[in-house]
Amino acid sequence: MRKETENNLVLQTFDNEFNIVVAGPILNYDSAAFLQNLQKELSTNITKINFVADGIGQWDSSFLAVMYGVVGLAQSRGIECDISAMPQNVRDLVGLAYAVDRKPTHGGGKKLPFLEKLGKNTLDILQKTSDVMDFLGKIGSAVGRFFTFRSIMRRIDFCAALEDCGPKSIGIVSLISFLVGLILAFVGAIQLQTFGAQIYVASLVTIGMCRIMGAIMVGIIMAGRTGSSYAATIGTMQVNEELDALQTMGLSKIDFLVLPRLLALLIAMPILTILADFMGMIGGAFVGVFMMDLPYQEYWKYAFNAFNLENFLVGVFHGFCFGIIIAVCGCYSGLNCGRDADSVGVATTQSVVRAIVWMIVATGIITVICMELGI
Amino acid sequence: MKNEIAIEAKNLSVGYGDYVLLHDADYQVNKGDIFIIMGGSGCGKSSMLRVLTGLIEPLKGTVIINGVDMVTAKREEVQRIREKSGILYQSGALFSSMTLAENIMLPLQQYSDYSPQTIRELAELKLALVGLKGFGDFYPSEISGGMKKRAGLARALALDPDIVYFDEPSAGLDPISSHNLDDLIIEINRSLGTTIVVVTHELASIFAIGTNSIFLDANTKTIMAKGNPRELLKNPPNKEVSEFLTRGEKKK
Ligand SMILES: Nc1ncnc2c1ncn2[C@@H]1O[C@H](COP(=O)(O)OP(=O)(O)O)[C@@H](O)[C@H]1O
């Protein structure tokens, strides 16, 4: 279609005047190319541009874009532009386009120069650090309110959160830790077999799962499953202005949204960790008994001999700490979400990444402390 | 001038599954009309709009748009009609990860063969038409609700649609912004010749812009009245319509 209407705009120059002759329908016209061409043709002594109608037919937005561009160009160069020969509705639309009723008061989506950005980011980090401290402090006092029975937390919210991270997580946690136990046993077995010491697979799996692997696996599953859902739910509430509603009603966001989720995870995580420990051991036994033909009773004897209450409690303690980390990261990301759909995605990602990073850091710290204490 | 028909609903039933909102509706929208779909809350105005725009299927009957039967026609033909219609959703429905200009450029990039510069110029033009000149680089989160609606309208107009649909354009706007938007709707209707379908219960808008209308009723699940809203106000066919259209006066 462009080919057909390409020649329907004709440029003519007379002394100081410039004519744009509209000689037919203008549809799907390449207005950018036309305007570029016009800029070249428009010599400095031109004082007036006329639009001349010579059998104007159908037109679409591309014709409006031409007119809009020409009128704008004429204005910027102080050239008179006569569009009176154009149809009434076209003139109305061009008038409408130039009848600006407001101007941007601030620049939108502007890119900052490097140094300014560096400074801004540094300040942002300092600000964020103090925000996080503030958030943790508020959680602390909310927990305090809870134990002195002054919290406004709704029991139903807590139950819903507990159901979600308790019973509804059992399936996936069991499956994954069973498989992890299986893999652990398998990898260990190949090495231990060379010394004929394959029975120690039982010890390996027990110690590995109870001390750390159970808690880590549960932490990663729950960060992906529950922490991210906290961030998405609370983030969407931000987008829907529900958080603003809470704030203006004078209800504490922490009591109302964070506390039930935090308490639910604090209860569920140690229990899920214990579940993961045992499922891992069963996974190990599966490999030991069915694939390596170790005697069933022998296997469990070694497994229980390796079981050590201190290891087990350290693992459960890990689970407890991970619960705090997941809930805090999820809720913090959600509460600090932006106000559009994109930000909810960002908040969800951040909640998982932050939770996993802090879980690893926490594991390191706990390990060092245990080493010092000789556990 | 002979009135050509833009949209024709025949025996149209609207609803969800077994839940019928409207039985056997028949109506016509002429080209160049500003057609109002009015009625109380929950009577199925938005659902009717969803049927017209193809978001849900009618339970029964059919919709004919520009001579194409939307229920029986081939996919490509339906798609061609959809490209030629623009929709303004209640909150603008702008994509938050794109600037206003990018929002408007998206349908142009998808469905037209303009050069990139021309697409940019067209986006600028459409923004200027709705009074948002110079806001092209803003993100939706950086502008007000009324401006979002205008930007949504600019996007709806991107492909020079034959028909533009509005769902509650005045919802969430102050009376002045709402009035300005009405003026813009009239201007676009008059200058571009676009057929416009508006769902609204805002009386000021109904009388200011409507050239034709249907009144949906939730109790009888029928179209209770049709015609120019000002005529309907003068000669209301029944009590419900008259009550609905004089709502505003009682308060004063
Ligand atoms: N997706 C859906 N499924 C089932 N029922 C719906 C759905 N969307 C809307 N409804 C019902 O249809 C009725 C009419 O809704 P709607 O068309 O939005 O009304 P209006 O826009 O006139 O206020 C309401 O009672 C609503 O509950």
Ligand SMILES: [Mg+2]
């Ligand atoms: Mg509605």
